[in-house]
Amino acid sequence: MSDISAYAAKSNNGHMEPHKITRREPGENDVQIEIEYCGVCHSDLHAVKNDWGNSEYPLVPGHEIIGSVSAVGSNVDEFSVGDSVGVGCLVDSCQSCEACDIDLEQHCLNGAVMTYNSKTDDPGGRTYGGYSKRIVVQKDFVLRIPQNLNKAGAAPLLCAGITTYSPLHQYGVKKGMTVGIIGLGGLGHMGIKLASAMGAHTVMITTSQDKAKDAKRLGADDVLISTNKDEMKKWRGKFDFLLNTIPVGHDINPYVVLLKFDSTMCLVGAIEPLESVNGAQLISGRKVVAGSLIGGLKETQEMLDFCGQHNVVSDIEKIDMSDINDAFERMQANDVRYRFVIDMETL
Amino acid sequence: MSDISAYAAKSNNGHMEPHKITRREPGENDVQIEIEYCGVCHSDLHAVKNDWGNSEYPLVPGHEIIGSVSAVGSNVDEFSVGDSVGVGCLVDSCQSCEACDIDLEQHCLNGAVMTYNSKTDDPGGRTYGGYSKRIVVQKDFVLRIPQNLNKAGAAPLLCAGITTYSPLHQYGVKKGMTVGIIGLGGLGHMGIKLASAMGAHTVMITTSQDKAKDAKRLGADDVLISTNKDEMKKWRGKFDFLLNTIPVGHDINPYVVLLKFDSTMCLVGAIEPLESVNGAQLISGRKVVAGSLIGGLKETQEMLDFCGQHNVVSDIEKIDMSDINDAFERMQANDVRYRFVIDMETL
The missing domain is CATH 3.40.50.720 (NAD(P)-binding Rossmann-like Domain)
Incomplete structure (x- = not known):
């Protein structure tokens, strides 16, 4: 549930600055993803600014992640290198409680692990999100992106x-x-x-x-x-x-x-x-x-498949990583139609 | 949807005083009921005091009505003289709108006719409730009371x-x-x-x-x-x-x-x-x-049948009609366990 990252908020001044984060090597049930696009959600800005009082720095936001698989663990049959995949707001849950049993991992009674700023057993002790080149995620929390969807436009589907x-x-x-x-x-x-x-x-x-x-x-x-x-x-x-x-x-x-x-x-x-x-x-x-709060993994895949069938993606403005602080400012002024998406090539 | 009544609030001082109300003769789809018991609901007190600003006097409250059938119209096969029956908060609805079609007459889009203080085409132009000797109600709004239930205790089931x-x-x-x-x-x-x-x-x-x-x-x-x-x-x-x-x-x-x-x-x-x-x-x-607001007629009958199967009635204090003003005062002081029911023999 962690990643390699090069961008993080070093302080709670709401400004993103470069920072090096500990990496997790893919385990046997993991999928390693090269991130191509990451949507910019209002939650990212709240987290960077510590509006909710639970931010720990360095913090790497981003939970609207689209990329392609670059490596899989030995127990992973579900994904192959090159697959188009996505990661949303969740990267782990207990998978055995009353909520997880009915595919509502977002309400995991033992506390779901969020894609960033969440406690984990990984090196660093925290999850780091999608404003990054690469992420390693347990296979059950990796989603398939329909081939016909524009990848950048599909990123905001994940949240x-x-x-x-x-x-x-x-x-x-x-x-x-x-x-x-x-x-x-x-x-x-x-x-x-x-x-x-x-x-x-x-x-x-x-x-x-x-x-x-x-x-x-x-x-x-x-x-x-x-x-x-x-x-x-x-x-x-x-x-x-x-x-x-x-x-x-x-x-x-x-x-x-x-x-x-x-x-x-x-x-x-x-x-x-x-x-x-x-x-x-x-x-x-x-x-x-x-x-209602996001959705479980099963329903998220169903949503992506529905969007594939109906060719639904988000209306986006693609930005470079270096534009992120301007983008945050424009978001606060409600000046975006309707989602910024970072092109991770620019990181 | 009206009745013969001998008690009504003549003014909005919250005090019940005797009053004569116009009678409706039973029509071909009507059931005439000799009222034996009527529960005293908080709504009755609100109506008598005009707390909701829509009371028209003379006003006869009471929508937890239990009695026995004394006459039926020529089109009524569903009920016979002597049957134990009840009337709740509703005595008519359009029976053809989107709500009535799914047995939610209480949400009738054309306005359900409430058991008292509601507009009607009957003589007097208003409905008059169960603090009374007799009521005449359209057959679709008459409910069957399971034989095993205590009649006085069953009255509050209707609301x-x-x-x-x-x-x-x-x-x-x-x-x-x-x-x-x-x-x-x-x-x-x-x-x-x-x-x-x-x-x-x-x-x-x-x-x-x-x-x-x-x-x-x-x-x-x-x-x-x-x-x-x-x-x-x-x-x-x-x-x-x-x-x-x-x-x-x-x-x-x-x-x-x-x-x-x-x-x-x-x-x-x-x-x-x-x-x-x-x-x-x-x-x-x-x-x-x-x-949630009361229930439709179908569900009310289902509730009565359920109560019959499980022998559920209300805990009541039986009162005489002449005690009603004291009962209202005790209700306001939350001093009733748990419902007053008027014995209509005492009227």
């Missing part, structure tokens, strides 16, 4: 893709349903593409009129401007499912009223406290507010 | 029973699951009895040490005192399902942490705004906060 696919899939989104995607960023733009590919009537719900045109290009059938009270009233009780990608605390009540009776809004972004929730709305309509 | 049964059933409560019932009142005591009858390991979660003994008597396997921090910590992540019957706005976060990953807390009481909800808790554990 933004599965984070949005999992709830859409879990709540049975399909043709005949009206699905709202709240918030148009890295997660939201994947939500539109995936809900649309699943056949749902997909509605982008955003505060920004500017984003309406882009939402349609991404596959939205309709756009609902949430600051327009008349529009919001018109859509009351119309949604079979809402995917809420807003990344900060907010008032969810205006969205809950958009749900049909017996329907669900799932949060994937707001890890902060939400404002007061109207209990009567939930009770009187038998409505549900749920959360 | 408190279905309100708790529906979410327990909907979320698949069964043997092998650990289920918490939060709050021990009219709803909570039914929650314990029903979850226990479904075979779950049932835990009463209450602020009150006084209620612990009673909870065990009602069928709880364990009692968790929610003001005890060590106890609350011990039960973290242990519950497969939580039924939250607290009737006022409160902080749900301490309860959400008690849930296992991928599990649900369902609200049935708190129609007021809830305090800030921790989005991270929902997301990181793929947890769900849901609401």
